[in-house]
Amino acid sequence: MEPTDVIDAAIRRNAKTLNEAEAKCLLASHGVPVVAEAVVRTAPEAVRQAALFGFPVVMKGLGARLTHKSDRGLVALDLRSEAEVGEAFARIRDAAGSDWEGCLVQALVPGRREFAAGFFRDPQFGPVVMFGLGGIFAEAFEDVVFRMPPLSRAEIDGMIEALACRKLLSDFRGETAVDRVQLVQALTGMCRLGAIHSAIKEIDINPLIVQPDGKIVAVDALIGLDTDHREESDRNRVSRDQAAIDQAIDQMVHPESIAVVGARRAGGNSLSGADLFKQLQDFGFPGRLYPINPRASETIHGCKAYPDLFSLPEIPDHVIISVPAKFVPGVLSDCAAVGIKNIHIFTAGFKETGEEEGLQLQVKIEDIAQKGGLHVIGPNCMGLYVPGSRMVTWPEAPARSGPVAFISQSGGHARDFTKLASSRFGIHFSVVVSYGNALTLDGTDFLRYAAKDDQTRVILMYLEGIADGRAFFDVVRQVSLIKPVIILKAGLTDAGVRVAASHTGALAGSRKIWDAFFCQSGAVRATSLNEMAAFTQSFLHLKKCPGRRVAILGSGGGISVNAADACTSSGLILPAFPPGLFTVDGEPMSTAGNIITNPIDAHRMFFDLPLLGRMIKRLTEGSHVDMYIVFLQLDWLFTDSGRDVAYLEKIATYIATEGKRLADGNPLVVAWRRNLEIPVLQELTTRIQRVLLNAGVPVYEGISSAVSALSKLAGYHEFINRVETERKSS
């Protein structure tokens, strides 16, 4: 019987699952090794089959409604004789009662290493593959890893590496390591089966036994059906005209005219509601601005005001709606009527409130947007900040434009992070968007746009949830190969999920799937805005990363120990340098008071800069490391230089020029620490940062921040290399 026939037959009889024999038959036809077994319906038949397989055998009850078989007494293991087989047959038939459809006689599979493999469809991410510990301990350990298919050999190896119980798959206590080729075939076969047949809701192979010779075999399997299924493409997806979306975003990012519906008439402080119109004006938007307010007098902030969209002299490239929530549907209908397509709804009070009124309002505007083919940013968000177009909706945004895009579900983060990044790290932005509840345009759309934008070299995202996770995953994986995508994903704990729902109405998703997302997509994972800034620096300034071996050159023994711990925890390698590698006046450098094995705790090199240079040169020429962290303990240098601020700047200049040159293209970064919070040191820090950043040397507060930024850089380059290797070999 063909797989499709089996499934169709099951659906016709309205079965929620295939029976065990059918399930294994399907799996076997897709390359999953299954146990030798036969369906029997009488005791003599059972005995005959058992004799054929050879004793001992296993017998199980068979039936579409028979689950949790062990607990229901429907499994008999290790039957060693004809008599035992006969008895077991009778016992199982009795225990199964009317659910009984037959018995399954199986050869007893040797092996103590029980795994589980599975496939299911996640509401956000679609098909997901699971692999991990099986058998009865599965639920005690929950040691399973998820990935999104299709899976490469490297990704399957990565799944194994991510398991706590990975040692079981190596040579283990006299048993041979798992046959990886066979395992890869089985997992990819299972995925293919799930992918082809959209009626398959889930596949659960447990146990998948690894035999003493390393061969795998599926001993039990379940295939669940979605009797009410539709084709994949129908799910969660409305057909979208991607070219139109790209064009709409481009028009909103570079508009020649903007209308603000709900432009405020008078002054007043900003707490009674944001004055978006004034922000645009103050930031110097050079195009045509139309304030709209039915109760306005002739002008608002010196611009001619209009009572409604119908009275405008043109169809504006972009409309910002900032009226109370209950008026939004009306304004949106006006947009559709006038022929306006590009809209940012600033107003909050929709789905994110979790209240009936807000939910209904969101349904209403969604309907208007769908029917009118509108492209909507928001609602409940700050919209666009595009320094190049002089567009912004909040005060005091940096005017300078740069190579970084930031796509943020939170408006607060968009506003805060752009200030933080530009003021502290000289990071400037091409386009920033806060898109809140993601009515029609979501993170994926803006990501596509940023990927194509020539000005953008690094893309940052703050995400709470995403409706079509799979589409997002596919786009991130493509984009990552061209530009690094750094993502801060929030809402990964129970409390976080709840708060994300009330912030942007987002469905935050499961932590294990997001782990898969970061493993497979090449996206760089940040866990805070500060980390995001640190990582952005590395990706902006450091072009290559040959490996994970790092040298730390700085001062302080305690700090060196902490730094070593940080390296190991982040997966960087801190090789110990051989004695005598460094010399002073032709003599090996003294170890008293200096740790010179790595980290190099040798304060004097900052007062003998050519020594610092020689050390870097020695390390580069001998290929001892792949990257460098120079650590500046600013208080010590300040004091020991006799508070010579100019000298400290000279140190920074030396690192930015000679240091960088001697590192010969390998990543070289500076980490600093400051304990005294006094203005002269604060200002000095700012100046030193400027010197280094202008030369393209990233600067971090604290060694552990530098360590994690470099570790992310290394991880990204490993991803690129892995994908390239796979491409070549395929």
Add this chain to the structure above:
Amino acid sequence: MEPTDVIDAAIRRNAKTLNEAEAKCLLASHGVPVVAEAVVRTAPEAVRQAALFGFPVVMKGLGARLTHKSDRGLVALDLRSEAEVGEAFARIRDAAGSDWEGCLVQALVPGRREFAAGFFRDPQFGPVVMFGLGGIFAEAFEDVVFRMPPLSRAEIDGMIEALACRKLLSDFRGETAVDRVQLVQALTGMCRLGAIHSAIKEIDINPLIVQPDGKIVAVDALIGLDTDHREESDRNRVSRDQAAIDQAIDQMVHPESIAVVGARRAGGNSLSGADLFKQLQDFGFPGRLYPINPRASETIHGCKAYPDLFSLPEIPDHVIISVPAKFVPGVLSDCAAVGIKNIHIFTAGFKETGEEEGLQLQVKIEDIAQKGGLHVIGPNCMGLYVPGSRMVTWPEAPARSGPVAFISQSGGHARDFTKLASSRFGIHFSVVVSYGNALTLDGTDFLRYAAKDDQTRVILMYLEGIADGRAFFDVVRQVSLIKPVIILKAGLTDAGVRVAASHTGALAGSRKIWDAFFCQSGAVRATSLNEMAAFTQSFLHLKKCPGRRVAILGSGGGISVNAADACTSSGLILPAFPPGLFTVDGEPMSTAGNIITNPIDAHRMFFDLPLLGRMIKRLTEGSHVDMYIVFLQLDWLFTDSGRDVAYLEKIATYIATEGKRLADGNPLVVAWRRNLEIPVLQELTTRIQRVLLNAGVPVYEGISSAVSALSKLAGYHEFINRVETERKSS
């Protein structure tokens, strides 16, 4: 046979282990349930015993040299008939060859849940108990927890909670939860056995099966012997006169006279070696100072100089040695000859170099110190910083004295942290000591001292290693009940261990034992100096902590989601407040643009401070939470107040007075974030911090820092309560 007899007999025959039957016999006599078994030496005897137990049975080879029995074919499971028993007997005897001493016949123990329990002596910490997953998967998962005996019932419960596989010990797939009373008896009995018999090097029970009815039974056990053993008290311990040590430290902390051997003659910059004498003088040490330098002219820095210790007019209370390492033994001998007892060796170049010369020098000075009964701080350290006594060895130390002691193996950390803490957080110090290689005085000695010191309310430690871990553990556990002890333990990764060895020659110890240390001792674990500062603030200012429920009041939706994730990850509870809890003008507060479920993202409360007050009052009166974090997004407040710095200070003052009053003794802290790095905001931050800290309100940069500080506070109070409950019940 009495346990002692069995052990003595084994030692007489020079056995490294007891045989399996002997081991279980000993364990059974100490309350560990063991499997029913019998030793047999002939096949008929085996068959007879099997019949007595009832089939199926298990048979194993027996012999002191028989380890890894499964792998050697010395175990036969599930023997179901006399014939099978007879065959197995012959097979095992053959496989064991000349190591065979007999066979063990055991009843087959039902149960799939296999655990392991053990006992061993750690070189640093002495007796350690282990409990965790057993059976063949033990080495794949390494899911075991260590604790130091004796164990309370609560500590054993804590061990179980710390296991990844803890679900196996609850009701699990039709099997009953483990009998905790029996498990506690078994583990405490095993500890007692190990404690009583110092010749026992290790005990390894594996598997310890949890049967379907929850009863436990030891199926296999090994007891290893230290045939060369000495009594516990001899190990690692030199008899110490604790009263003399306390007195010596007290004298060094409050000296009336100090001599500096190696006082430098001329000026020069500080890089050619520290000028300790000048530091003492500059800091205003009010007692008698004696510079010693054989080549000195009549005075050094205006003080009469002496050529050597013999020419001094008195025996100084404290001597600082700062001469090259090779001269240190000579100076130390002089000290002993003159009758000087209290010494700080600043010089480096000893054990920490890892080189032969340094190691020998350390042995030499250790010998001199022992024989002379000297109390030595160092070598390779910065020694004492005591603001009250005007003692310090580094420049620019804060002059003000305070309630915090800092005991640091690293001089750099001592110097950095005291500056950081006082300059940023108004934390001042009673006594700070950097003690490097810990020749005679180590962290434990200084901890004892700080515990007794009336001025000290909070004790901080930076530790790389400790020679006698057990003594340290015992002291920390006592002291924690009186004063919080916050410890930053470094050197917990491979690279960290290596660097710690070259920094202070420290033996860093195993991560799992340090986990036990922090679980059992009540010490508060910090992972960086910044965390240490954050935690110190909480412990200095917050007196009680009724629970883990926290309210966060602040601005920003994205920040709220991140904060929620941080709370869950740190083990704080963020209860969702019911709708309508807060009112504005008698109406329930609007949800549009505000998240009011917790975190409360309602920016307007900072511009309507009585509203903030009413919210805190409502939460306190309704007992909705145990603690409060007020979050100040300084950029937003700065902008939205129209850059009204005075208003922002007013917000801080309101929180420090009314806010604190309305929290009614429950912890209330402030977290702030600043994105724009501009002087006016930096100064404002400093002023706001001062207002809050002066009122006893801790201030943290970032919500996650506040969250982890409060979580540590809660953990400490839980420890105190647990110990008090145990005391009452015993």
